[in-house]
Amino acid sequence: MRFGQSGRCQKLGSAEECRYSRRMESLGKGMVIAGLALVLIGGIVWLLGPRWFSGGWLPGDISMRRGNFSFHFPIVTCLVVSVVLSVLVRLFNR
Numbered sequence: 001m002r003f004g005q006s007g008r009c010q011k012l013g014s015a016e017e018c019r020y021s022r023r024m025e026s027l028g029k030g031m032v033i034a035g036l037a038l039v040l041i042g043g044i045v046w047l048l049g050p051r052w053f054s055g056g057w058l059p060g061d062i063s064m065r066r067g068n069f070s071f072h073f074p075i076v077t078c079l080v081v082s083v084v085l086s087v088l089v090r091l092f093n094r
Helices: 006-010 015-052 073-094
Strands: 062-066 068-073
Touching: none
Parallel strands: none
Antiparallel strands: 062 068
């Protein structure tokens, strides 16, 4: 049901308040969908992480071990993931 059909816009007052209310509603729905997607992806990575998403396996990733200290910085893996996600976002925004 749209705002105009339910009478909610008439209670808000001006047409601008009605448009603002519609934008906020669609923004809220988008944020909920994005949050659910992040939870789903996070759950998959959490469950399958050690086996499939270990990271730091590309040439150029930094990994240092000295005694009981270890430091890992998967910079090339981050760049590859960034490029792949950018391409996917660009494809879905068309």
